[in-house]
Amino acid sequence: MAEQHEPIRVLVWSEFSEPREVYPNGIHGEIAGYLNTLDGITARSAQLSDPEQGLSAGALADAEVLVWFGHRHHGDVSDEAVERIVKRVTEEGMGFVPLHSSHMSRPLCALMGTDGMIGAWREADEWQKVMVKAPDHPVAAGIEDFVIPHDEMYAEPFNIKEPDTVVFYSHFEGGEEFRSGCAWTFGKGRVFYFQPGHETQPVFQQAEVRQVIVNAVRWCAKRT
Numbered sequence: 001m002a003e004q005h006e007p008i009r010v011l012v013w014s015e016f017s018e019p020r021e022v023y024p025n026g027i028h029g030e031i032a033g034y035l036n037t038l039d040g041i042t043a044r045s046a047q048l049s050d051p052e053q054g055l056s057a058g059a060l061a062d063a064e065v066l067v068w069f070g071h072r073h074h075g076d077v078s079d080e081a082v083e084r085i086v087k088r089v090t091e092e093g094m095g096f097v098p099l100h101s102s103h104m105s106r107p108l109c110a111l112m113g114t115d116g117m118i119g120a121w122r123e124a125d126e127w128q129k130v131m132v133k134a135p136d137h138p139v140a141a142g143i144e145d146f147v148i149p150h151d152e153m154y155a156e157p158f159n160i161k162e163p164d165t166v167v168f169y170s171h172f173e174g175g176e177e178f179r180s181g182c183a184w185t186f187g188k189g190r191v192f193y194f195q196p197g198h199e200t201q202p203v204f205q206q207a208e209v210r211q212v213i214v215n216a217v218r219w220c221a222k223r224t
Contacts (some may be wrong), residue, residue, distance in 0.1 A: 007042040008221045010035055011063035013054055015073040016047040018199035027069045027099075027197070030204050031213060041217065048073060055081040060088050064221045065095035067213065070105040071199060082106045090187030095220020097213065100197035103158070108193065111186045112161040118178070119157045125150040125201060126173035130180060130208070134167045138224035139183060139192055139215045146208040152198035154178045160193075168212070170195060181212065183219075192216040 012035070014028035023030050028045040035043035046054025055077075060066065066085065070077070085107040088094035098108045104116040131145045155176035161184065168181025180195035194212055197203045204210070218224045 007040055008217060008223060009062055009064045010041060010043040010067060010217055011054075011059060011065070012043055012045045012067040014045075014047055014069040015071060015076070016049065017072045018069075022200060022202060023204070027199060027204055028067075031067060031069075034204075034210055035214070035217070038214065040223075041214070048076060053078060053081050055084060057084055060084050060094065063088075063094060065097060065217050067097040067099065067217065068102050068105055068107065069099050069197070069199075071101040074104050074106055077106045082110050086110050089189035089191065093188035093222070095189060095217070095222075096191045097216045097220055098191070098193050099213075100152075100195060100199075103154075103160070103193065103195070108191070111184075111191060114159045114161060117159045118154050120153070120155040120176065122153040122174065123198070123200070124153065124174075126153055127151070128153070128173070128180075128196065129171045130196065131169050131171065132167070133169045133181075134165050137165055137167045137183065138219045139167050139181065139212060141215050141224070142211060143208060143215070148196050148203055148206060148209070150201045151196055151203055152200075154180070154195055167192075168194070190220040190222065192220055 012028045012032040032043040032045040153172045163182035165183040170180035
């Protein structure tokens, strides 16, 4: 484990299929750029088209936390990359923060032993209310219930390994509900899945969403 006074080293990864008009530098660039404005965190971005898909042994060895956004190209992530990520998490204690449509990412599914499928989804740019269900969990620090004006709807059932803690739970404009913030420990590593963040809306620029990601990075790095 890194010393508490050293910056948390974060690798922010995306397949980079998100619309450039919403995220000119990709969601990975958006998140890494924000993280780099904060004290105590240093972030790098990587994408699917990079050499070794941006997930080389060296890149992962240098990362205390891997933040992940996948959407259309889950199946293009190599077996070797998945194996490296799972080993880094379970055996070496790297944190992992999969976001939104990463519920079906190969690394998360490999860790959980499930397919990550959800009951339904709807791209209608509806509101969702994110409710804090575990206010004492470090990922909820400084967060109260909040509304995302426009996002994609996800609905239960959610085929995941039972979380150690459901930190956030969402209600959607159409009446659906979803476990939108889930925390686990897999072996030596901590994992936090956060549902908000459809790529066609600037959800990752919303203050509460950014704070949840920062809190998740710190918790997954075992700094909280």
